[in-house]
């Protein structure tokens with residue numbers, strides 16, 4: 140294999156932003172930085188599925204990999220202005236052909252939920268397993284007090300007896316695993332229970348004979364698919380629904396953007412909000428774009444008239460890639476903010 | 491209830507290990523106690539047991555988060571729910587909630603930093619502290635091998651808490667260090683129990699090899715040969731990972747690495763796998779092993795020498811807790827010690843960082859390049875101390891740093907002297923702690939040992955089964 144899965148993901152993201160963004164914007168995207176800029180980029184370039192899918196990255200490991208890709212000539216230019224080469228595209232495609240294209244992965248929607256969900260699930264399976272085998276002395280698989288507390292509460296209030304927990308969990312998981320886009324072993328191998336300990340990510344990858352980052356993305360893919368199925372089909376998996384329920388936050392907003400939303404509700408203008416929050420006007424505009432992306436009920440009308448909105452949508456159809464500059468050239472009377480806002484509202488609909 | 495009853499009923503042990511009874515009875519008779527018990531003899535029982543015979547709360551000061559977590563988990567596993575660990579990783583709300591309800595807990599574990607916070611002291615003062623435990627008490631001394639500047643403030647803290655009954659525990663402390671412990675904790679009268687550092691069931695061998703290649707080869711030979719489970723210690727993260735690849739290639743499949751660069755959840759899994767016997771060998775940095783209660787470790791190999799004698803004894807002490815024959819091997823190649831020179835220097839802020847801290851008063855968190863946890867602890871402590879003493883902070887910090895670096899170099903040389911010595915290895919290390927050496931069978935390479943005693947006799951190799959998620963899931967969560 141000449142390219143690791145994570146590298147293919149990087150090439151994929153660089154390809155989307157090439158000529159317009161630096162490589163660090165891709166780093167922030169994969170790392171899931173909650174800044175208005177990163178969130179907008181994720182939507183603007185339709186990279187939401189990769190958002191926050193590689194939280195383990197460090198800037199230096201990312202740059203080392205970028206330089207590796209440049210050396211292999213999959214990417215030209217430099218970290219400031221990277222472009223993907225034909226060879227890079229071919230290698231990326233070859234890898235995705237083998238791994239599949241992770242269709243049900245949605246970092247933007249699920250990454251926050253997924254990590255909490257999996258920690259809870261791991262602990263719940265461990266507890267259920269030991270309960271069934273009547274084995275009460277074991278070390279919990281997590282040291283996160285919030286997860287420990289949550290499972291304790293869950294056991295008190297769950298809609299079944301302790302005896303039923305294990306078979307019911309089994310049947311719910313079985314039901315989900317049958318619809319999984321990945322082999323269910325990639326999830327099960329990570330569970331701890333009676334007389335067996337879950338495998339680490341590196342161990343799981345080795346055992347399943349996969350490159351480590353390929354395993355990681357397949358694992359995430361499986362996890363996101365599970366969460367999607369749990370939240371969408373409202374009947375089949377009541378226990379697991381209760382596991383996900385209070386984590387799922389459909390509108391993922393940065394705190395600062397929420398505050399801007401509160402000010403907008405008081406009918407303040409952008410300038411007034413900027414003045415009262417001592418922020419730059421551009422920052423407030425970023426928040427508004429973020430709101431447009433995330434909240435389907437958010438109206439952009441105060442900032443752009445209907446006709447001008449239609450003009451942006453029309454122009455965007457003609458310009459195939461979503462670059463702002465050519466759009467702006469076609470729309471001299473629009474501000475950049477207005478163009479971004481309309482694009483955000485439009486891509487928000489497709490999330 | 492007497493101590494034996496508690497030992498049987500609470501802890502399920504038939505008898506005490508050497509030193510436990512003396513320490514416990516000394517504490518229960520109301521005497522401040524300093525106890526030096528070799529690693530692997532169950533130090534934590536010395537405060538856990540008295541807790542059930544004393545009325546109030548037991549405070550335990552512990553230098554490491556992971557150690558604290560291991561100890562709280564062990565207590566919880568025994569069914570003790572009144573346990574809490576207060577450390578700087580708690581979220582603000584969690585901390586506030588915990589502090590408001592401290593009287594609910596029998597065991598309160600704290601890091602020394604936490605004891606510097608007025609709100610923490612404020613919450614502790616109304617409690618009846620029946621025992622104040624200082625674990626790893628050698629950290630208080632600059633002569634100790636693991637000096638922690640914030641440990642030096644524990645004496646004042648003790649005072650603020652009304653000078654409660656105190657138990658200082660350590661595995662390895664020379665007389666000089668023990669004196670520092672007594673003074674540092676303001677303990678004028680103290681009952682001192684010093685037990686031998688000797689662990690008779692652990693044989694010792696040092697092997698000098700030409701280069702790293704030879705060492706790698708020898709490592710594979712040894713790990714293949716010895717009865718397992720075992721631990722191999724390295725002084726770098728990368729080295730642990732490389733060794734596991736090589737061991738696996740050589741057919742030792744149940745091997746894994748462990749180091750501080752891994753995700754916390756992954757580290758926990760490796761620890762569990764080792765405890766449950768799913769792993770035969772862990773290749774680890776010194777981050778592994780503290781607080782792990784595993785009785786049957788058969789060998790400890792040092793692929794790299796430790797930075798000092800005390801660490802070495804602590805690490806090999808993890809072998810043979812069950813009293814059965816075990817072996818410690820140290821592999822040395824010329825120049826290995828230089829790794830520690832580098833590592834030691836990295837523990838302190840460099841001149842540039844000190845300048846930012848002092849001349850430009852940069853917040854320690856914002857210094858470039860960023861300070862490590864140990865560097866930050868050093869920086870904060872000595873800057874404050876310099877200010878109190880009205881000394882030039884930059885000069886003072888550099889002076890302290892250089893002093894500690896010199897100490898570390900001396901400790902390193904002691905370790906090297908031991909490696910190069912042709913005397914009995916056991917006699918040498920016992921000498922180090924002013925103990926009278928004694929002759930015993932299965933002692934060390936200099937006295938002559940027979941490695942075949944430690945040979946792996948069972949040849950059964952479990953082949954890894956086919957993975958099938960239905961079977962795996964049914965095994966975990968069996969139906970009605």
Ligand SMILES: [Zn+2]
Nearest residue numbers: 914933934937
């Ligand atoms: Zn000897």
